[in-house]
Amino acid sequence: MDPQPLSPSEWAQIGTALKFLWAALGCAIVAGFSLLTAHALITSLVDTNTIPSGWSNLRPVFYFIGIVAVIGVIVCFVFAAINLEWLEVLYPRYWQ
Numbered sequence: 294m295d296p297q298p299l300s301p302s303e304w305a306q307i308g309t310a311l312k313f314l315w316a317a318l319g320c321a322i323v324a325g326f327s328l329l330t331a332h333a334l335i336t337s338l339v340d341t342n343t344i345p346s347g348w349s350n351l352r353p354v355f356y357f358i359g360i361v362a363v364i365g366v367i368v369c370f371v372f373a374a375i376n377l378e379w380l381e382v383l384y385p386r387y388w389q
Contacts, residue, residue: 333356
């Protein structure tokens with residue numbers, strides 16, 4: 294099977310899908326750093342008295358940012374999958 298060249302609309306879908314995948318990567322990095330800060334760093338530094346215990350009040354903020362970023366990753370993956378319909382058109386059968 295020889296695939297046909299991609300049309301401009303299919304290239305636009307590929308570009309959109311790639312943008313959503315890059316956005317998912319950005320959200321994953323933000324989620325990782327904020328959840329790590331909330332769950333490990335602040336807790337550890339407060340327990341060892343390296344920073345004042347008032348910093349523990351920031352943990353819910355970091356948790357909220359992390360959860361929103363995880364939801365952002367999921368949404369970006371869904372939107373990227375929606376923009377991959379050109380793949381089904383190009384290869385109509387999965388097991389060739």
